[in-house]
Amino acid sequence: MPPSPSTSSSSFSSSSSSASPSAASFSASTRTPGPEAGGTPATTPTPAGSPDAAPARTSEVAAAAHRTAARTYLVTGAASGIGKATADRLRAAGHTVIGADRTREADGVAIAADLATESGRAELASQARELTGGRLDAVIACAGLAHFLPATVRVNYFGAVATLESLRPLLAAGTAPRAVVVASVAAVHPTDPAIVEASLAGDEEAAATAAQNALDRGEGHLIYGSSKAALARWVRHAAVTGDWAGAGIPLNAIGPGTVLTPMTEGMLADPDLRKVVDTSVPMPLNGHARPEQIAPLLAWLSSPENTHVTGQLLFVDGGAEALLRPTS
Numbered sequence: 001m002p003p004s005p006s007t008s009s010s011s012f013s014s015s016s017s018s019a020s021p022s023a024a025s026f027s028a029s030t031r032t033p034g035p036e037a038g039g040t041p042a043t044t045p046t047p048a049g050s051p052d053a054a055p056a057r058t059s060e061v062a063a064a065a066h067r068t069a070a071r072t073y074l075v076t077g078a079a080s081g082i083g084k085a086t087a088d089r090l091r092a093a094g095h096t097v098i099g100a101d102r103t104r105e106a107d108g109v110a111i112a113a114d115l116a117t118e119s120g121r122a123e124l125a126s127q128a129r130e131l132t133g134g135r136l137d138a139v140i141a142c143a144g145l146a147h148f149l150p151a152t153v154r155v156n157y158f159g160a161v162a163t164l165e166s167l168r169p170l171l172a173a174g175t176a177p178r179a180v181v182v183a184s185v186a187a188v189h190p191t192d193p194a195i196v197e198a199s200l201a202g203d204e205e206a207a208a209t210a211a212q213n214a215l216d217r218g219e220g221h222l223i224y225g226s227s228k229a230a231l232a233r234w235v236r237h238a239a240v241t242g243d244w245a246g247a248g249i250p251l252n253a254i255g256p257g258t259v260l261t262p263m264t265e266g267m268l269a270d271p272d273l274r275k276v277v278d279t280s281v282p283m284p285l286n287g288h289a290r291p292e293q294i295a296p297l298l299a300w301l302s303s304p305e306n307t308h309v310t311g312q313l314l315f316v317d318g319g320a321e322a323l324l325r326p327t328s
Contacts, residue, residue, distance in 0.1 A: 072096045072135065072174070073302065074128055076115065076163055077142030079106035081261030082182060085291035086140055086298045093299075098131055100124055100143070115143050115159030116151050125166035136170040138302035139163065141181040146263050148220030150208035156227035157199045157207070161234055164251070172247050176304035179244075183253040185281055185317040186225035187232045188324055195223065199230035228255075232313040239311030250310040252301050257281045257317030258288045283318030 073090050077083030078099030087097045087108055100111040111127045114120035128136065141163045145152040160181050171177035194210035207230075211223045232253050238244055239251040258264060258281045267273040268288070283289075297316050300306060315321040321328075 071137035073138045074098045075140045076100045082291045083142035086295040089295045116154040121162040135173045137174040138178045139167050150211040153207050153211045153227045158204050177249045178302040179251045180301045181253045183232045184228040185255045185257045185320045187229040189225040191226040191229045192222040195226035196230045236311045253313045255315040257283045257320040281320045285318040
C-alpha cells in the first residue's frame with residue numbers, strides 16, 4: 001500500500017469496548033513453562049490396547065486443552081484498524097488483551113506510549129511488565145505510520161523491533177509464546193538501500209537522515225516500503241536465532257495489501273490516489289480487505305497451534321505480491 005503525504009497516521013490501531021484495566025486485572029496466572037513453549041510434540045497413532053495407548057490419549061487431550069486455554073496478549077496499534085480488529089477477535093475468544101496506542105482515548109487501550117521515541121518504547125516495556133506480572137503469551141505488533149517523514153522509519157522499524165525485543169523476556173516466561181508483526185506488501189516495492197541498511201545496522205539516526213534525504217530529493221514515497229522491507233528482513237534473521245527459535249518462540253510477519261483503515265481512507269476517497277494505490281497494489285482476489293479479514297491470520301500465527309511457522313513474511317494481499325513478483 002503506497003503511502004501518501006496526506007495520509008493520517010493510524011500508527012497504533014485499537015481494540016474492544018472495555019475501559020483501561022488495572023494492573024491487577026492483567027496479572028498473569030502462575031504457570032510452569034514446559035515443552036509446550038515450543039508447541040506440543042506430535043504423537044504417533046497407537047493401536048488400541050497398546051500399553052502406550054492411554055498416555056497417547058492423555059497427551060492428545062492435554063494438547064487440545066492447551067490450544068483452547070485463555071492466553072494473555074499484548075497488541076500495539078490497538079486503537080483502530082488491524083490492531084483493533086485483532087484485539088476484538090481475541091477478546092471475543094476469551095483471551096486477555098492488553099492494548100497499546102499513543103493515547104488511552106480509545107476503549108481497550110491500557111498502555112499509552114509513542115513508539116517513535118526511545119522513552120515511549122521504554123514506557124511500553126515498563127507498563128507491560130507491570131500489567132502482566134512479567135508474563136506474556138503473545139505479542140502482536142500492529143503499530144505503524146505511512147507518512148512521508150522520518151518518523152515512519154522510527155515507528156515502523158525501530159518501534160516495532162524495540163517492542164518485540166523488550167517484550168521477549170516476558171514471552172519467554174509465558175506459555176506457548178508467539179510473536180507477530182505487521183509489515184506490508186510494500187516491502188516488495190522499490191526501496192531506498194540507505195534506509196534499509198541503516199535500519200538493519202540498528203543506527204536509528206542514520207536511518208532517519210536517509211529518510212529525510214529521500215524526502216528532500218522527491219522520493220518520500222520510498223520511506224514506507226523501505227521501513228517495511230527492513231522489518232521483514234529483521235524478522236527473517238532474528239527468528240532462527242537462539243533468542244527466538246532456540247527459546248521456542250515463533251516470530252513472523254504478515255504483509256497485508258490495501259486494507260480499509262483510517263490510514264488508507266484519505267487515499268481511497270480521492271479517485272486519482274485510489275488509482276495509484278490499485279496500480280501499485282493490485283488485488284485480484286476480493287479487492288481491498290477489511291481489518292477483520294486480516295485478524296484471523298494474526299490470531300493463528302500467535303496461537304499455540306502454530307508450532308513450526310517462523311521467520312516468514314506471509315502475504316495476505318489478495319494476490320498482489322504474486323502479480324508484482326510473478327517469478328519469485
